[in-house]
Every structure is written in C-alpha cells, then in structure tokens.
Amino acid sequence: MSGFQVQLALAALAGVAPAAPREAPVPPVKPATAAAQVAACGFKSARPRFDGGLEEDVVDVSDVASASEEQLRCVALASLATSYFVTFPPAVEEAYLPLYRRLSDEQQKAAARIWLQKRGLLARLPLYDAAAADDASFARALEHLCGRKAAGALQPMHGMATFSRGAMWTLTERGFSKGKLDDETLHCLVNASTVAGYPIGFIGNGPAE
Numbered sequence: 646m647s648g649f650q651v652q653l654a655l656a657a658l659a660g661v662a663p664a665a666p667r668e669a670p671v672p673p674v675k676p677a678t679a680a681a682q683v684a685a686c687g688f689k690s691a692r693p694r695f696d697g698g699l700e701e702d703v704v705d706v707s708d709v710a711s712a713s714e715e716q717l718r719c720v721a722l723a724s725l726a727t728s729y730f731v732t733f734p735p736a737v738e739e740a741y742l743p744l745y746r747r748l749s750d751e752q753q754k755a756a757a758r759i760w761l762q763k764r765g766l767l768a769r770l771p772l773y774d775a776a777a778a779d780d781a782s783f784a785r786a787l788e789h790l791c792g793r794k795a796a797g798a799l800q801p802m803h804g805m806a807t808f809s810r811g812a813m814w815t816l817t818e819r820g821f822s823k824g825k826l827d828d829e830t831l832h833c834l835v836n837a838s839t840v841a842g843y844p845i846g847f848i849g850n851g852p853a854e
Contacts, residue, residue, distance in 0.1 A: 674727040674728070674729070676704070679693065679724075679727040680692055680693045680704045682727060683706065686716050686723060690708035691706045703729060703730045703731065705732050706731060706737075709733060717737075717740060717741045717745075720741065721741070721745040722748065725745075725752055757835075757839040758840050760832065760836045761833075761840060764833075766790055766833070766837070769790060770837055770840060770841055771783065771787075771790075772841055772842060775804050783841075783843060784800070784801040787799060787834060787841065787843070790833070790837055791833035792833070794825070794826060794827060798812040799812075799834065799845070804843070805843060805845065807846055808824075808845065812824050812826050813831065
C-alpha cells in the first residue's frame with residue numbers, strides 16, 4: 646500500500662476518521678527537535694518519550710499546572726507542524742485538546758480546499774446540510790465529483806459515510822488485500838468530504854474470512 650493507504654488503514658484500525666492528506670509529504674522531524682519547539686512555547690520541561698498506548702513517540706510536558714491560551718496555541722501549532730502529539734497533566738490538557746482539535750480541523754480543511762482547487766473541483770463541490778440533505782444522494786454526488794472510479798465507494802450513514810467493503814482494502818489473515826480505489830481517487834473523496842462537512846469514518850474492519 647502507499648503511504649496514504651497506510652494512514653487510512655491505521656485510522657480504520659484505531660476507529661477514527663482519517664485526516665485530509667497533504668499535497669506533499671512532510672520531512673520527518675526528530676523527537677528531540679519537536680520537544681525543543683514545544684519548550685520554546687514556554688514549557689522547559691518538554692521531553693520526548695515513547696507512548697506505549699499510541700505506539701509512537703510523543704512530547705510530554707509533565708511539570709506544569711497552568712498555561713495561557715497563547716502558549717497552548719503555540720504548542721498546538723508546533724504539534725501540527727512536527728506531527729508529534731503533545732501530552733499535559735489533566736488540568737492543562739482539558740484546555741489544550743479542544744484548541745488543538747480546532748486548529749487541526751482548520752488546517753485539514755484549508756489543505757483539502759487547496760487540493761480540490763488545483764484540480765478544478767472546489768467550485769463544483771456540494772456542501773452538506775444535515776437538515777436538508779439526503780445522505781444517499783449526497784454520497785453519490787461526492788463520488789460523481791471524484792470520477793467513475795469512485796462509483797459505489799461510499800456507504801452513507803447518519804451525517805457521515807464510510808468506505809464500502811472492497812473499495813479500499815480488506816484486512817485478511819495474511820494482511821491487507823488491495824481495494825479498487827487508487828490513491829488519487831482516495832485523496833479526492835477524503836478531501837471532498839472534509840470540505841463538504843460530510844466526514845468519512847470507519848465502523849471497524851475485522852479480518853475477512
């Protein structure tokens with residue numbers, strides 16, 4: 646699988662919606678460099694550590710009881726720029742996480758709009774209205790926008806969609822089997838759903854028999 650397909654696979658296994666793909670891969674940043682950027686926001690105790698639950702390196706800020714919104718915004722932007730999660734004690738994390746999610750959503754939507762605009766698709770993109778939209782018809786409209794290879798790829802739900810079985814890949818006892826969609830079509834569907842306000846999520850992906 647390509648890097649983007651791996652990202653979607655991990656998102657599916659984690660039970661979360663995938664992030665809108667970036668136009669170009671971002672060069673990897675070392676954990677110590679990410680920690681230094683967080684420290685520069687006013688948190689001298691920032692240190693990289695391996696998180697067993699996430700199974701990846703994170704930046705941990707443990708010795709802090711409070712933080713300003715400006716500091717937390719600085720940390721969120723550093724986290725998004727380096728792709729390292731930042732953890733705080735519960736009292737600070739309660740204020741940090743909503744700010745991080747909002748900035749992350751804004752960046753994802755901006756990147757998705759640029760991707761669609763470069764391909765002449767943004768002006769044709771319908772916007773989702775939960776009060777008025779027919780989910781099945783809206784999913785078909787997104788597929789039509791992304792071309793014939795996207796036909797039947799989305800399974801509409803309540804206010805969102807998931808990928809139809811076999812559209813992307815299937816987790817089998819031997820690993821991931823290839824789906825019918827190519828990367829360009831996957832990028833289109835994820836970006837279109839991000840901007841339209843009709844997210845693509847996952848409802849599990851157990852091994853196929």
